[in-house]
Amino acid sequence: MRLRNIIPVMLVIVLAFGACQTQESPKNQGKAKYVFYFIGDGASLPQLSLTEAFLAQKSGEKGMMQLNQSQLDAHGWFYAHAGNRFITGSAAAGTALSTGHKTSINTIGKSADHSQNYQSVAYKAKEAGLKVGIISTVSINHATPAAFYAQVDDRGQYYKIGQQMFSTKFDLFAGGGIKDANGENEDKPNLYERKDGLKVLRNNKTFLTSTNADLPLYFSHERLQSGATMPFAIDMNDDDLTLSQITQKSIELLANPDGFFIMIEGGKIDWACHANDAAATIAGMVDFDNAIGEALKFAEKHPDETLIVVLGDHETGGLTLGNDDMDYETNFKILQHQIKSHEQLENEIEQLIDKGAEFKEALAFIDENLGLGTKIKLTEEEKQILRKSWETTTNVKGQNVELLYSSVHEFLYTALKMLNRKAGVGWTSTSHTGLPVVVHAHGVGSNHFEGILDNTDIPKIIEKTILKN
Numbered sequence: 001m002r003l004r005n006i007i008p009v010m011l012v013i014v015l016a017f018g019a020c021q022t023q024e025s026p027k028n029q030g031k032a033k034y035v036f037y038f039i040g041d042g043a044s045l046p047q048l049s050l051t052e053a054f055l056a057q058k059s060g061e062k063g064m065m066q067l068n069q070s071q072l073d074a075h076g077w078f079y080a081h082a083g084n085r086f087i088t089g090s091a092a093a094g095t096a097l098s099t100g101h102k103t104s105i106n107t108i109g110k111s112a113d114h115s116q117n118y119q120s121v122a123y124k125a126k127e128a129g130l131k132v133g134i135i136s137t138v139s140i141n142h143a144t145p146a147a148f149y150a151q152v153d154d155r156g157q158y159y160k161i162g163q164q165m166f167s168t169k170f171d172l173f174a175g176g177g178i179k180d181a182n183g184e185n186e187d188k189p190n191l192y193e194r195k196d197g198l199k200v201l202r203n204n205k206t207f208l209t210s211t212n213a214d215l216p217l218y219f220s221h222e223r224l225q226s227g228a229t230m231p232f233a234i235d236m237n238d239d240d241l242t243l244s245q246i247t248q249k250s251i252e253l254l255a256n257p258d259g260f261f262i263m264i265e266g267g268k269i270d271w272a273c274h275a276n277d278a279a280a281t282i283a284g285m286v287d288f289d290n291a292i293g294e295a296l297k298f299a300e301k302h303p304d305e306t307l308i309v310v311l312g313d314h315e316t317g318g319l320t321l322g323n324d325d326m327d328y329e330t331n332f333k334i335l336q337h338q339i340k341s342h343e344q345l346e347n348e349i350e351q352l353i354d355k356g357a358e359f360k361e362a363l364a365f366i367d368e369n370l371g372l373g374t375k376i377k378l379t380e381e382e383k384q385i386l387r388k389s390w391e392t393t394t395n396v397k398g399q400n401v402e403l404l405y406s407s408v409h410e411f412l413y414t415a416l417k418m419l420n421r422k423a424g425v426g427w428t429s430t431s432h433t434g435l436p437v438v439v440h441a442h443g444v445g446s447n448h449f450e451g452i453l454d455n456t457d458i459p460k461i462i463e464k465t466i467l468k469n
């Protein structure tokens with residue numbers, strides 16, 4: 001092409017580009033004063049799709065019943081690999097999502113060789129004058145929340161992470177408890193009793209009646225399950241606080257004319273997926289999505305100043321919709337008959353075993369708690385599988401299936417697997433997988449989250465949106 005032909009082509013491109021710029025919505029140009037950063041641990045497209053398909057089937061509809069996150073302004077996906085491994089973990093993934101740097105597995109807030117500390121977007125938000133809140137349903141010193149405030153060589157240094165939480169100068173921490181609050185060997189001063197840095201609240205009602213005069217504060221949910229985590233959403237009772245209640249209260253505490261940055265983690269979605277517990281996964285996704293609903297209510301009042309970002313850190317479980325047993329059929333709605341998480345059921349089944357219960361009682365137990373028997377018919381073959389599992393494992397100590405965050409008795413694991421198979425749910429792993437992760441965004445700057453990204457891009461985009469102008 002000769003030069004005189006190139007110039008008009010370039011002119012057309014420049015004009016077209018200029019036209020695109022002017023057509024961009026004004027809300028994509030502004031500065032985000034209020035930022036919500038939602039992380040569903042272990043939640044990617046499969047977890048979202050299963051939940052939406054389950055809700056549709058439960059109400060007798062076909063297809064998907066869209067959650068809040070599917071209805072946000074913009075959608076994209078990103079690659080989640082770690083610095084030194086294709087399938088990532090929450091420490092490396094959290095570091096990428098909070099600091100914009102890939103690192104090695106189990107490292108938090110540091111370079112792969114631990115020689116360099118990275119600063120998270122939460123610190124940058126704080127420096128920009130925003131109030132900062134960190135919320136999680138797992139322990140507050142677990143990898144994902146820690147990635148926003150701590151720098152440690154290994155995610156297992158829970159006590160050190162907990163100590164660092166008290167020196168952040170962030171305004172609010174809320175949700176799960178402190179894992180290893182007395183140190184790994186139970187020989188250190190109790191972190192809950194610290195009197196510096198944060199006011200510690202451990203009572204649900206006290207948290208709900210707290211005011212911004214109580215900031216900076218750390219609220220640990222009153223009732224905790226294993227690993228100092230909040231109860232699985234499926235196990236919550238009326239005295240427990242949901243993630244949306246905690247989010248709503250946190251917005252009230254942090255709202256101020258200079259803005260806020262709140263990271264909200266639905267951490268136990270990952271735990272449910274590690275146990276291949278679809279019903280607990282769905283309940284966790286709904287609880288997480290309800291919290292997004294609280295952010296949306298706030299965004300409606302501050303449409304030109306709010307950015308909501310929703311994503312997972314990686315996929316867990318190799319979850320999919322469909323399996324060989326069910327061929328082309330699905331029956332997700334039967335998952336509604338499971339009324340407790342694998343963890344709660346495990347506690348109860350151990351009690352049955354301890355009192356020498358017979359198979360008949362074990363069958364009644366899974367009928368009551370999983371719906372297997374009356375609401376969901378069992379074939380003779382399935383009953384035989386369950387009987388064999390009960391009779392060969394109940395007298396043998398240690399007959400458990402060891403999972404990352406739990407240990408589930410062989411019989412219970414068999415029953416849960418049966419329920420999941422009959423529902424048409426597929427699981428390929430009890431670990432994470434290398435699937436890309438979806439991101440949804442809403443409000444100011446949301447268009448920057450469209451397309452194919454890398455996990456390290458996310459905090460950089462948020463930072464630019466906060467610090468813009």
Ligand SMILES: [Zn+2]
Nearest residue numbers: 042090270316
């Ligand atoms: Zn995990």
